[in-house]
Amino acid sequence: MTTNTITAVKQGLNGTIRVPGDKSISHRAVMFGAIADGVTTVEGFLNGEDCLSTIACFKKLGVNITQDEEHVKIEGKGWDGLVEPSNILDVGNSGTTTRLMLGILATRPFHSVMIGDDSIAKRPMSRVVDPLREMGAEIDGRANGNFTPLSVRGGNTKGIDFTSKVASAQVKSAILLAGLQSAGTTSVTEPALSRDHTERMLEAYGVEVKREGLKVSVKGGQSLKASHIVVPGDISSAAFFLVAGSIVPNSQITLTGVGLNPTRSGIIDVLKKMGASLTVSNEKVVSGEPIADLTIETSSLKGIEIGGDLIPRLIDEIPVIAVLASQAEGKTVIKDAEELKVKETNRIDTVVSELKKLGASIEATEDGMIIEGSRGLKGATVNSYGDHRIGMAMAIAGLITEGQVDIERSEAIAVSYPSFFEHIDRLTK
Ligand SMILES: O=C(O)C1=C[C@@H](OP(=O)(O)O)[C@@H](O)[C@H](O)C1
Numbered sequence: 001m002t003t004n005t006i007t008a009v010k011q012g013l014n015g016t017i018r019v020p021g022d023k024s025i026s027h028r029a030v031m032f033g034a035i036a037d038g039v040t041t042v043e044g045f046l047n048g049e050d051c052l053s054t055i056a057c058f059k060k061l062g063v064n065i066t067q068d069e070e071h072v073k074i075e076g077k078g079w080d081g082l083v084e085p086s087n088i089l090d091v092g093n094s095g096t097t098t099r100l101m102l103g104i105l106a107t108r109p110f111h112s113v114m115i116g117d118d119s120i121a122k123r124p125m126s127r128v129v130d131p132l133r134e135m136g137a138e139i140d141g142r143a144n145g146n147f148t149p150l151s152v153r154g155g156n157t158k159g160i161d162f163t164s165k166v167a168s169a170q171v172k173s174a175i176l177l178a179g180l181q182s183a184g185t186t187s188v189t190e191p192a193l194s195r196d197h198t199e200r201m202l203e204a205y206g207v208e209v210k211r212e213g214l215k216v217s218v219k220g221g222q223s224l225k226a227s228h229i230v231v232p233g234d235i236s237s238a239a240f241f242l243v244a245g246s247i248v249p250n251s252q253i254t255l256t257g258v259g260l261n262p263t264r265s266g267i268i269d270v271l272k273k274m275g276a277s278l279t280v281s282n283e284k285v286v287s288g289e290p291i292a293d294l295t296i297e298t299s300s301l302k303g304i305e306i307g308g309d310l311i312p313r314l315i316d317e318i319p320v321i322a323v324l325a326s327q328a329e330g331k332t333v334i335k336d337a338e339e340l341k342v343k344e345t346n347r348i349d350t351v352v353s354e355l356k357k358l359g360a361s362i363e364a365t366e367d368g369m370i371i372e373g374s375r376g377l378k379g380a381t382v383n384s385y386g387d388h389r390i391g392m393a394m395a396i397a398g399l400i401t402e403g404q405v406d407i408e409r410s411e412a413i414a415v416s417y418p419s420f421f422e423h424i425d426r427l428t429k
C-alpha cells in the first residue's frame with residue numbers, strides 16, 4: 001500500500017500541462033484496431049493501468065500489439081483474427097475493458113474467461129450480459145452472470161432493438177459491437193445521451209452508424225478498416241486541475257489539447273455556472289473529436305444544482321466536483337447520480353466519508369449528495385479504497401487544507417493518471 005502526502009500550496013498552482021490521453025478513447029482505439037483489417041497506429045495513448053489491461057487481453061486473443069514512446073501499433077486481422085485464448089483474460093480494475101470486450105467476444109465462436117480485481121468483482125455485468133444473451137451469446141458467471149469471473153462462448157448472434165434503463169456508454173458500446181457481427185440490425189436506445197466515442201470512432205474505422213436522437217443503430221456484417229487515431233487529453237483527468245486552479249489561491253493553469261466532446265464536457269458547464277474564470281482557446285478537431293486548450297484561474301464560486309441529463313456528461317468528475325462545491329458559497333445539490341454506486345467504489349459513500357474526514361459539510365442522499373460550501377478544510381488521513389478518482393479528489397482537497405492530507409492506497413491513481421503527482425509538483429515549482 002502506498003501513502004502520498006499533500007500539503008497546502010500557498011503560492012498557488014501555475015503553469016501549463018498536457019494531461020494524459022483520454023481513457024475511453026484509448027481503450028476503444030486498441031479494441032477497434034484489434035478487430036479491424038490492417039495496421040492501426042494510436043498517438044497519445046493513455047499508459048494507465050486500465051488501458052494496459054485492454055492491451056494485455058487483446059494480446060491473449062492473438063493480436064500483435066507493440067508500443068514505443070510515441071505510438072501503439074495494432075496489427076489487426078479482422079474479426080476472425082481473434083483466437084481462443086489459452087488462458088484467463090485479466091481485466092484488472094477496468095469496467096470499460098470488461099463490458100466492451102464482452103460485446104466483442106459475444107460474436108466470436110470460441111470460449112473465453114474473464115476475471116478482474118476485487119472492485120470489478122462487485123460491479124454489475126447483467127446490464128450487458130442480459131442483452132448479449134438475448135442476442136444469442138452463451139455467457140455465465142457468478143450470480144447468474146452478473147459478476148466476474150465470467151465465461152463467454154460466442155457466435156450465431158442476431159440483432160436486437162434494445163432499450164437500456166441506464167445512460168451507459170459501456171452498455172451501448174457492448175451491444176453495438178456485438179451488433180456489427182450479428183444478423184440484421186441492432187439498435188440501442190438510452191434514457192439520456194452517454195458518451196459517444198464508440199459511434200464517432202466506428203465511423204473513423206469505416207463503419208456505418210445511424211443516429212436518431214437517443215437511438216443508435218448498426219447493420220450486421222460490417223468489418224472495420226485500420227485507422228490512425230490521435231487521442232485527445234482526458235477531460236476527466238483535466239477536471240482535477242480545473243478544480244485545483246479554481247480553488248487554490250493565486251493559481252493560473254493552462255491545460256493543452258483537452259477533449260471537449262459535448263457528451264463529456266459537463267464539468268465545463270458546472271465551472272461556468274459556479275462562476276469560475278475559465279477560458280477556452282485553440283479549438284480544433286482531431287480524429288473526429290473536438291479539443292481545445294483550457295485556462296483556469298482562482299475565482300469565487302457559488303453553489304448550484306447538478307442533475308438530469310447533465311449527469312452522464314460529468315459522471316466520473318463528481319468526486320472532484322464535490323471538492324469544488326466544498327469551496328463554493330452556499331449549497332450544491334447533486335442528484336440523479338445513482339450510477340455512482342456501481343463505479344470502482346460506491347462513490348456516494350466514499351466521497352462523503354472521506355470529505356467528512358477533512359471537515360467538509362457533506363451528506364449522502366439516495367441519488368447523490370448535498371454539500372454546504374465555504375468551509376475551511378483540515379488535514380487528515382484518508383483512503384482511496386482503491387478508487388483512482390477518490391484518491392485524486394482527496395489530493396486536490398489537500399492543496400487547500402490546514403494541515404497535511406495523507407492519502408492511503410494512492411497507487412490506484414495509476415489506473416487513469418500515472419503522472420498525477422508529477423504534474424502537481426510541476427505546477428507548484
Ligand atoms: O464507455 C466508457 O469509456 C466509460 C463509460 C462510463 O461508464 P458507464 O458506461 O458505466 O456509464 C464511465 O463512467 C467510464 O469511466 C468510462
Ligand SMILES: C=C(OP(=O)(O)O)C(=O)O
Binds near residue numbers: 093094095097344416
Ligand atoms: C468508472 C470508471 O472506469 P471503468 O468503468 O472503466 O472502470 C472511471 O474511470 O471512473
